[in-house]
Amino acid sequence: MIRRLRLAPTAGALGAGRTGAVRLLAVSDERDPALDDARNRVALGRIDAVVGCGDLEPDYLCFLADSFRAPLFYIRGNHDRGAAWAAGENTLPGTLDDRIESVSGVRLLGFSWPGPAEGPPRREESGAWTQALGAIWRTGFGRRAPQVVLSHVPPSGLGDVPADPFHRGFGAYRWLCRALRPRLWLHGHTTSAAAEDWRTTHGPTTLVNVTGAVLIELGAAVTAELPADSEPHTETDPTSRSPAPTPPARARPARAEPAGTTWRMP
Secondary structure: OOEEEEEOOOOOOOOOOOOOOEEEEEEEOOOOHHHHOHHHHHHHOOOOEEEEOOOOOHHHHHHHHHHHOOOEEEOOOOOOOOHHHHHHOOOOOOOOOOOEEEEOOEEEEEEOOOOOOOOOOOOOHHHHHHHHHHHHHHOOOOOOOOOEEEEOOOEOOOOOOOOOHHHOOEHHHHHHHHHHOOOEEEEOOOOHHHOOOOEEEEOOEEEEEOEEEEEEEEOOOOOOOOOOOOOOEEOOOHHHOOOOOOOOHHHOOOOOOOOOOOOOOO
């Protein structure tokens, strides 16, 4: 089943002159059978971009982008390795790592699994900190913060499985979520059966576990963010989870922050 989510954008999120919603088809981890039927794809209507949050084969991502005639933005998950990916890299655009892209004025930033691309996947919190601190630099210390962030692993305590060491979120991502305050954070990695809810909120950010497929409509015309009978779990108390590790002091931002922004390490 293709889930749907409507969100009102933050100020300035849509490009100049844009009046309709920006429609993103977000996918990860599992193929949604509904997307195999052409009638269902037609019923979804216009798709402005397909966004992949990891652990899907290259040919499936290409199939979705071609079917909807939409640009593809994706990051790689811990299972995105091996022969299929070695062959598929020639047909896919580059991942969203280390760059910011824009869809109808909505800025996207992404983080693949922060470990070696070859061999057995290893969980590396230090790699997640490298990604987070690099993102602070690329966004001009928040001046060009993205409205949408993609990652395979969720932030710590925000849609993860804390009891499972391999499916626990990254503390670095949680720190980055507080620092950049994106409107939307999309992730995979957490199985549907293990999640309390496929949505959660943290400050101004809505975090979505897109395992399978989710149609997201981000636009000023939307007045209700979620169905009244289906409120997401809200995580508001950062002290309720184990604190995130502090990165090395030499990696702390040294430039002056923009007015009204407070940078605080956990």
